[in-house]
Amino acid sequence: MNSPIPLEAPPLLEARGLAYLRNDEPIFGPLSFRLGAGEVVLMEGDNGSGKTTLLKVLSGLLQASTGTVLLNGEPLTLARLSHQVALLGHLLGIKGELSPLQNLRFAIGLGGLRSGITPHQALKSVGLEGYEDVALRQLSAGQKKRVALARLLLVPAALWLLDEPYANLDREGITLVNRLLELHAMRGGAALITSHGAYAYTSGTPRRLQLRGQEAAA
Amino acid sequence: MSYGSTTSACRALLQRDLSLVWRQRGDALNPVLFAVMVVALFPFALGPEPTMLARIAAGTVLVALLLAGLLSLDALFRSDLEDGSLEQLVLSPHPLALLLACKIAVHWLTTALPLLLVAPLLGELLYLPQPVLPVLMVALVLSTPLLSLIGAVCVALTVGMRRSGMLLALLVLPLYVPVLIFAAGACNAAQQGLPVLAPLLWLGAGLALALVLAPLACAAALRISLS
Amino acid sequence: MNPLVLWFHKLGSPPYFYRFAGRLLPWFWGAALAGLAIGLYGGLVLAPADYQQSDAFRIIYVHVPSAWMSLFIYAFMAVNGFIALVWRIKLSETLAMAAAPIGAAFTFICLATGSIWGKPMWGTWWTWDARLTSELVLLFLYLGVLGLHQAIEDRRQAARAAAFLALIGIVNLPIVHFSVNWWNTLHQGDTVKLFGPSLIDSRMLWPLLVMAVATKFLFAASLLSRARVDLLELESGKDWARQIALAEERA
Numbered sequence: 001m002n003s004p005i006p007l008e009a010p011p012l013l014e015a016r017g018l019a020y021l022r023n024d025e026p027i028f029g030p031l032s033f034r035l036g037a038g039e040v041v042l043m044e045g046d047n048g049s050g051k052t053t054l055l056k057v058l059s060g061l062l063q064a065s066t067g068t069v070l071l072n073g074e075p076l077t078l079a080r081l082s083h084q085v086a087l088l089g090h091l092l093g094i095k096g097e098l099s100p101l102q103n104l105r106f107a108i109g110l111g112g113l114r115s116g117i118t119p120h121q122a123l124k125s126v127g128l129e130g131y132e133d134v135a136l137r138q139l140s141a142g143q144k145k146r147v148a149l150a151r152l153l154l155v156p157a158a159l160w161l162l163d164e165p166y167a168n169l170d171r172e173g174i175t176l177v178n179r180l181l182e183l184h185a186m187r188g189g190a191a192l193i194t195s196h197g198a199y200a201y202t203s204g205t206p207r208r209l210q211l212r213g214q215e216a217a218a
Numbered sequence: 219m220s221y222g223s224t225t226s227a228c229r230a231l232l233q234r235d236l237s238l239v240w241r242q243r244g245d246a247l248n249p250v251l252f253a254v255m256v257v258a259l260f261p262f263a264l265g266p267e268p269t270m271l272a273r274i275a276a277g278t279v280l281v282a283l284l285l286a287g288l289l290s291l292d293a294l295f296r297s298d299l300e301d302g303s304l305e306q307l308v309l310s311p312h313p314l315a316l317l318l319a320c321k322i323a324v325h326w327l328t329t330a331l332p333l334l335l336v337a338p339l340l341g342e343l344l345y346l347p348q349p350v351l352p353v354l355m356v357a358l359v360l361s362t363p364l365l366s367l368i369g370a371v372c373v374a375l376t377v378g379m380r381r382s383g384m385l386l387a388l389l390v391l392p393l394y395v396p397v398l399i400f401a402a403g404a405c406n407a408a409q410q411g412l413p414v415l416a417p418l419l420w421l422g423a424g425l426a427l428a429l430v431l432a433p434l435a436c437a438a439a440l441r442i443s444l445s
Numbered sequence: 446m447n448p449l450v451l452w453f454h455k456l457g458s459p460p461y462f463y464r465f466a467g468r469l470l471p472w473f474w475g476a477a478l479a480g481l482a483i484g485l486y487g488g489l490v491l492a493p494a495d496y497q498q499s500d501a502f503r504i505i506y507v508h509v510p511s512a513w514m515s516l517f518i519y520a521f522m523a524v525n526g527f528i529a530l531v532w533r534i535k536l537s538e539t540l541a542m543a544a545a546p547i548g549a550a551f552t553f554i555c556l557a558t559g560s561i562w563g564k565p566m567w568g569t570w571w572t573w574d575a576r577l578t579s580e581l582v583l584l585f586l587y588l589g590v591l592g593l594h595q596a597i598e599d600r601r602q603a604a605r606a607a608a609f610l611a612l613i614g615i616v617n618l619p620i621v622h623f624s625v626n627w628w629n630t631l632h633q634g635d636t637v638k639l640f641g642p643s644l645i646d647s648r649m650l651w652p653l654l655v656m657a658v659a660t661k662f663l664f665a666a667s668l669l670s671r672a673r674v675d676l677l678e679l680e681s682g683k684d685w686a687r688q689i690a691l692a693e694e695r696a
Contacts, residue, residue: 023679024679024682024683061305085309087306087309093302093303094302095297095303097238098238102237107306109229109231110222110230110306110310110312111306111311112221112222115220156220371613375610376593378597382596385592385593385596388585388588388589389592391585392585392614396621396625439606439609442605442606443602445605
């Protein structure tokens with residue numbers, strides 16, 4: 001039964017019967033899916049269908065009520081997880097008082113640095129060249145989002161969990177997100193993104209997962 | 219690809235928090251002002267008689283600093299919670315307890331240290347006897363970090379709440395009682411010319427214990443609060 | 446699996462606990478009321494008056510068992526809190542939180558009776574004596590646990606946070622007791638000793654011991670009653686809870 005050599009590499013992320021309850025009310029699940037290297041999965045669902053909670057469970061912020069999350073075929077622990085997973089939530093995790101560059105330097109200090117990229121290059125590729133030293137507070141909501149996206153480019157995580165990455169972005173910004181996702185998938189990374197359906201990941205052939213309140217169908 | 223070392227993560231966090239405080243350095247004066255006002259109220263309430271004020275001076279300064287510290291505790295994680303930095307901190311690959319210890323250290327440096335600097339002035343306002351001042355300062359140096367560490371654990375428990383002020387005070391004050399007793403005990407002993415070493419050593423022992431345990435407890439409490 | 450361990454596992458399931466506690470409850474209430482009646486009659490009527498404090502001493506039959514219970518319940522709460530945090534057992538969360546208000550009530554009774562006793566004995570309603578102060582801090586700890594539990598919306602998260610606070614409190618309590626002792630001591634020393642002869646007449650002692658046992662039953666009975674209600678509320682979405690609600694409605 002236990003073959004010493006696995007026939008294929010385990011998926012980057014696998015959820016088995018994952019569910020989360022709050023006050024014994026199911027928020028989502030049970031939900032099972034796999035996410036392999038090079039894949040981008042769009043998680044669709046209405047408001048309140050538990051998308052954000054799912055991302056928090058997958059990132060390890062919340063503990064699942066039932067089911068397991070496997071990362072590279074191994075059960076998830078916070079210590080292992082954080083090297084490999086980057087979460088971009090509704091709250092961007094950046095400081096308005098600091099400049100984009102300062103924010104990115106802090107993120108690198110905390111999460112590590114992918115090889116072959118610098119904060120300046122990352123800011124340039126999200127279209128914020130020239131804004132390196134402006135206080136973040138003076139930037140627009142969309143520009144702040146771009147700073148948070150630049151963070152994703154810098155940290156070495158293979159799995160991106162993006163909560164509504166298209167929110168607050170203009171048409172150009174949406175294309176930017178799609179380009180970043182493609183690039184990340186080509187490098188062997190994977191991403192799980194949520195959307196309430198208004199904007200979709202258009203390029204490529206993303207798999208879609210439907211998250212509808214209590215049950216989800218892959 | 220580099221995952222970064224824990225040291226560099228701590229350094230980045232210290233640097234960020236210090237520069238954030240520096241950008242709002244005016245706020246750092248608030249606890250000091252509060253402590254001065256509390257101390258100034260006592261002569262109005264009890265009368266300006268120097269002998270009586272001298273008797274209560276050390277205790278009053280201790281309580282004023284404790285309250286000022288309590289008032290500033292609330293800000294420890296608030297802004298990080300509001301902008302999502304706290305989530306990123308919890309998700310970072312480095313030991314959360316260590317990162318929190320850095321945050322607590324910055325908090326102590328920026329709120330308690332200014333208070334320590336004005337403590338002699340506050341003592342002077344209340345005619346604190348000269349020989350008691352060094353003992354009071356040593357007691358404060360030992361007890362303020364202890365208060366910050368204990369307080370941080372309680373703040374971590376109330377971190378998601380909108381109006382946590384009163385509840386935080388209720389959680390924190392029973393834990394502050396022993397600290398206050400030993401700090402004030404040392405000052406009273408000094409005032410009566412008795413040996414002061416024992417209570418100060420107890421404070422030191424408590425600080426050593428809290429330095430190790432409080433960040434761990436703070437991390438555990440934060441994980442509960444964020445879930 | 447060991448049958449005892451198996452039984453504990455079964456007890457951890459809310460519906461089983463609900464039924465099990467329901468069967469125990471009448472016995473516990475009966476034992477508590479009988480014990481309280483016997484203990485109070487023995488203490489207030491049968492026991493001889495104290496040669497120093499005359500009849501005023503009789504308040505110990507309420508004061509001392511309450512003081513013991515205040516500590517006992519805190520320990521119970523902390524142990525259950527520990528189990529709840531480490532093994533995430535729902536029943537332990539419920540038990541810990543159901544115990545907190547009862548413990549706070551005993552602590553309050555202890556403080557109030559102590560204060561009433563203090564007036565004739567020491568001439569004041571309150572003295573900053575070591576044990577009284579520790580008891581007051583204990584009351585604050587209870588109130589903190591209750592306050593934190595109230596303030597968090599998610600019931601299970603609230604229970605975990607409050608349980609954590611209870612654990613911090615149990616580390617803090619000996620330190621408070623030691624520091625307060627060091628600070629001031631006026632309270633009389635222990636008169637009832639587990640080992641060695643007690644300094645109290647046996648006719649005075651037995652009602653006290655009866656009261657100590659009776660308050661344990663009182664605690665157990667009110668704890669189980671509270672825990673049953675809390676479990677029903679917590680599990681109101683589950684089938685077993687719905688069935689019980691329907692059965693109650695029919696009756």
